[in-house]
Amino acid sequence: MAYTDMSSSSYKKLHMVHVNRSPLKFPAPSSSCCCKARVLPCLFCLLLCLTALCFLQATNTSHLQELAWVAYPNLAEFIQDNVLQALRDEDEGEHEVHDMCEGRYVYMYDVLAQFNADLAEECIVTGRGRCRESWGCIYCGGLENEGRGLLVPSLTEADNSTILNKNGYYYNYSIQLRPAEAWYRTHQFSLEVLFHAKMKKYACLTTDMARADAFYVPYYAGQDAALSLRCNALEVRDRHVNLFLEWLRGQETWQRTRGHKHFMVLGRQPVDLNRPIKTRMWGLPITSQPELANLTFLWKGKAFSTFIHEIGVPYPTSFHPSSDSHLKVWQETIKGTKREWLVSFLGSARRKFRHESTLQFRQELHKQCEKENDKCRFLDCTLEYKQWQIPCESEPEIVTLEFSNAVFCLQPEGDTPTRKSFFDSIVAGCIPVVFSNETAHLQYDAYLPPDPTLYSIFLNKDDIALGKDNFVQALANISTGRVKSMQENIREHILPRIIYSSPSSSISFPDSFDIALHQLFSSFTS
Structure with a gap:
């Protein structure tokens, strides 16, 4: 058997260039608002409109400002404190860059989709505060340990x-x-969080956009889908997608490249994320967005569409x-x-x-x-x-x-x-x-x-x-x-x-993450 050999002791010992960043936080719509969206306006929806105005104003500044909210629901606080903060804490300090990174530099955008907190609580935690498992939802503890879930x-x-x-x-x-x-x-839908955690420690991560050979967009579309797929009001179901696209359009690099050499990891199957825009079918309109036509999607099953740049990667x-x-x-x-x-x-x-x-x-x-x-x-x-x-x-x-x-x-x-x-x-x-x-x-x-x-x-x-x-x-x-x-x-x-090895691993062999990036760079250079 012949396999592509990417393993070397020096490759795994590369250091990364990274700075401490704060993720963009999107507000979370209410599940009750979803149910009444086509009947009566609610106070929370009015607050969302005001929040959207603040968001648009924030994207026009030269530096992305962290939006402040009065209070975070339990799941959002958990994600912020136990997943994202843990990733940032280990990224400080000066690092040396190895020559073998040439042609493999990745710039990572500073955006993360915030979860729909009300739907998350309904999906994961009952009124008594006890976890219950439901297909399509991340069960309690499923995002701990950088997306790997709870230790067995x-x-x-x-x-x-x-x-x-x-x-x-x-x-x-x-x-x-x-x-x-x-x-x-490890939950089957945790790929986005797990891949993001490994990318945070990627040896050839750079903050210099001019040096980058690829651009990673860490938008958790699959996580949003799990929380909003059953919402019949499209304006509510697609709200995070529209906020994300609005933010992306304002990025200088995106305006210059129009998505070429950009990639995104999707944690769910194509049927959940390739809904045609403005149709009332199942799923979110991710791959069907005209703005993302040049972007490459890494997900667990190909759509086999001539309109999508895609790479199939293993389930975690x-x-x-x-x-x-x-x-x-x-x-x-x-x-x-x-x-x-x-x-x-x-x-x-x-x-x-x-x-x-x-x-x-x-x-x-x-x-x-x-x-x-x-x-x-x-x-x-x-x-x-x-x-x-x-x-x-x-x-x-x-x-x-x-x-x-x-x-x-x-x-x-x-x-x-x-x-x-x-x-x-x-x-x-x-x-x-x-x-x-x-x-x-x-x-x-x-x-x-x-x-x-x-x-x-x-x-x-x-x-x-x-x-x-x-x-x-x-x-x-x-x-x-x-x-x-x-x-x-x-x-x-x-x-x-x-x-997928541990994000802080010291392995010498190429795992799924390494092979995925190798495919990505090969497709960009070809």
């Missing part, structure tokens, strides 16, 4: 067994997550090593694990999907798995522990442990062709079984070998859906030699490339 609790095997078995859930883990300090409960997993030794420990762990099941399927076969055919196909997978229950293990992802159900979102480390017990892991399409589960299976050393080329083969070409048979199994979706083929028997017929070869490719060559 270091429970003993007996502790885990007690927790999982209390609701009849079958515990059979043969390994533990090691090293413990490298594992976090729960594994964030800080050193080469961390990676080595985990590689050795999954190399020696006893895989009890031939195949595992973690996902829902009950809830509604965007396409009815998706649900029907998953139900057929579930049906075949139950008939072969001595070889196949099916677990339904839900919000709490129940019989044969696990909370895949709030405790993603359970997914890794489950996949570490299987040789093959099914990766059927859901609402989108891509899945976080695909990368979870790679981290667990489990061979992914895909049913569409858009799940991974066409999405992440810089991260995966050009020959998909080196690391994955492709099965015909139509034949399985019609009951013509049995996927369990098809997987059982794969030779032991081929299985071992794929497992080694996954463990030794692919795993290091699809993970």
